[in-house]
Amino acid sequence: MTNAAAETTSGAFPRFWAAQSLSQLGQRFGLLALPVAAIDILHAGSTEVGYLTAALTVCYLLVGLPAGAWVDRWPKKTTMMSSALVRALALAFLAGLWAGGHLTLTWMYGAAVVIGIASVFFDVAYQSYLPFIVSDAAIEPANARLEASAQISAAGGPALAGLLLKVVSAPLVLAFDALAYVLSAGFLATIKDTEPRRRPRQRAGHSLAAEIRAGIAFVLGNPVVRRLCLAVGVSNFFATIVMTLTPLLILTELSLGATAMGVILGVGTLGGLAGSLVVARLRQRRRAGTVMAAGLLLAAASTAAFPIAGSLREWSPLWSAALLTLGQFGMTWGAVTFNITQVSVRQRVCPKELLARMTASIRFVVWGSMPPAAILAGWLGAQVGVVPAMWLGVAGTCLTVLPILGMDRLLQGRTSHG
Known part of the structure; x- marks a missing residue:
C-alpha cells in the first residue's frame, strides 16, 4: 500500500465505522418496531409474525447469489449508500400509510421484502469493503470495533425504541429508523477510498452465472469456509425459530x-459488547477454532433461558425479565465471539476479488434458511405452543458446534502448507 493509500484508508475507517453503526441502529429499531406494529396495531398472531420475519429474510433466496456478483462489479461505497436510502424510503412509506390510516399487513410484508433486499446489498458490500480500507493484520481488530458498535446499537436500539414506544406509536419509531439510514448514507458519502470504481474489463465481460458459480465453487471447495458456512447456517436456522417467537413470548x-421487551433485548445485548471487547484477548491465548466453539456453546446454553422463562409463568414479572435478560446477555456474548472470529478467518482466506461473491454465497445459505425457519416457527407456535416450539429451537442450536470440531487442525494444516 502506498503512503497516500495508507492515509486514505486510515481516515476512511472511522467514517465507515460511524456509517455502519448508524445502519445497525436502524436495523435494531426496525426489528423491534415492525413486529410490535404488527402485533399491537394490526393484531397479528404467531403465523403473521412468522410471515413478517420471513418477508425480511426471503430476499437472501431471491437475490442473495447474484448480489455477490453485482457487488464485486459495483463500487461498494455507492452500493451501501443506495441500500441505506432505499431502506429509509420503505420505512418512511410505512409511517405514511399509518398516518393516513391505510397500514395493513400486506403493505408491511411488501415493505419488509424491499428492506430485506436492500439489506442484502448493504451487508454483502459492507463485509467485502473492509479489506479494502484496512490491512490484513488489522482485519480482526477492525471487525471487533465494528461488532462492538453493532452491539452498542443492538443494546441501545431496542432500549431506545422501547422508550419511544412508551410515548409514541410503533410507526413513528419506524420514522426514526428511516432517519438513521439517511445519516448512515451521509457518512458513507464523505469517505474517500482507493477502491477501483470498475472491475477490470475482462472480468466485467464474464457472465453473471459464471461469476456466481465461481463464488459457490470457492465456498464449497475451501474446507475452512465450507465448515463455517455449515455452522452459521445451522445456527441461524434454529436461532430464527427462537427469535421469531420471542416477541410473542x-x-x-x-x-x-x-417497553419491557425493548429493555430486555437491549440490556441483554450488552453481552455482545462484552464479547467484542474480549475476543481479541482470547485470540491471543487460544486458537480460532477453540474460540469459535466456545462462543457457539455459550450461545446455545444461554438460549435455553427463553423457554425456561416461558415455562415459569407463575414467577413475578421481574424474575422473568431478569432471566430473559441473562439469557440474551449470554447468547449475544457467545454469538459475537463466534462471529468476529469466523468473519475474520473468512476475510483472510478469501482472495479480494472473490470477497463479495464468497460473502453472498454464504449468506444465501445462512440467511436463506431464515424464511422457512420463521414460517416453521409460526406454524409450531400455533400447533404446539410458543414455549415447546422454542425448546425445539434450543435443541437445534446445540448442533451448531459440530462443523467447528477439528477446525484448529484444519487451519494449522493450511498455514503449514502455505
Whole structure:
C-alpha cells in the first residue's frame, strides 16, 4: 500500500465505522418496531409474525447469489449508500400509510421484502469493503470495533425504541429508523477510498452465472469456509425459530409489554459488547477454532433461558425479565465471539476479488434458511405452543458446534502448507 493509500484508508475507517453503526441502529429499531406494529396495531398472531420475519429474510433466496456478483462489479461505497436510502424510503412509506390510516399487513410484508433486499446489498458490500480500507493484520481488530458498535446499537436500539414506544406509536419509531439510514448514507458519502470504481474489463465481460458459480465453487471447495458456512447456517436456522417467537413470548405469554421487551433485548445485548471487547484477548491465548466453539456453546446454553422463562409463568414479572435478560446477555456474548472470529478467518482466506461473491454465497445459505425457519416457527407456535416450539429451537442450536470440531487442525494444516 502506498503512503497516500495508507492515509486514505486510515481516515476512511472511522467514517465507515460511524456509517455502519448508524445502519445497525436502524436495523435494531426496525426489528423491534415492525413486529410490535404488527402485533399491537394490526393484531397479528404467531403465523403473521412468522410471515413478517420471513418477508425480511426471503430476499437472501431471491437475490442473495447474484448480489455477490453485482457487488464485486459495483463500487461498494455507492452500493451501501443506495441500500441505506432505499431502506429509509420503505420505512418512511410505512409511517405514511399509518398516518393516513391505510397500514395493513400486506403493505408491511411488501415493505419488509424491499428492506430485506436492500439489506442484502448493504451487508454483502459492507463485509467485502473492509479489506479494502484496512490491512490484513488489522482485519480482526477492525471487525471487533465494528461488532462492538453493532452491539452498542443492538443494546441501545431496542432500549431506545422501547422508550419511544412508551410515548409514541410503533410507526413513528419506524420514522426514526428511516432517519438513521439517511445519516448512515451521509457518512458513507464523505469517505474517500482507493477502491477501483470498475472491475477490470475482462472480468466485467464474464457472465453473471459464471461469476456466481465461481463464488459457490470457492465456498464449497475451501474446507475452512465450507465448515463455517455449515455452522452459521445451522445456527441461524434454529436461532430464527427462537427469535421469531420471542416477541410473542414476551408480549403474549408473559404480558411484559413492548417497553419491557425493548429493555430486555437491549440490556441483554450488552453481552455482545462484552464479547467484542474480549475476543481479541482470547485470540491471543487460544486458537480460532477453540474460540469459535466456545462462543457457539455459550450461545446455545444461554438460549435455553427463553423457554425456561416461558415455562415459569407463575414467577413475578421481574424474575422473568431478569432471566430473559441473562439469557440474551449470554447468547449475544457467545454469538459475537463466534462471529468476529469466523468473519475474520473468512476475510483472510478469501482472495479480494472473490470477497463479495464468497460473502453472498454464504449468506444465501445462512440467511436463506431464515424464511422457512420463521414460517416453521409460526406454524409450531400455533400447533404446539410458543414455549415447546422454542425448546425445539434450543435443541437445534446445540448442533451448531459440530462443523467447528477439528477446525484448529484444519487451519494449522493450511498455514503449514502455505
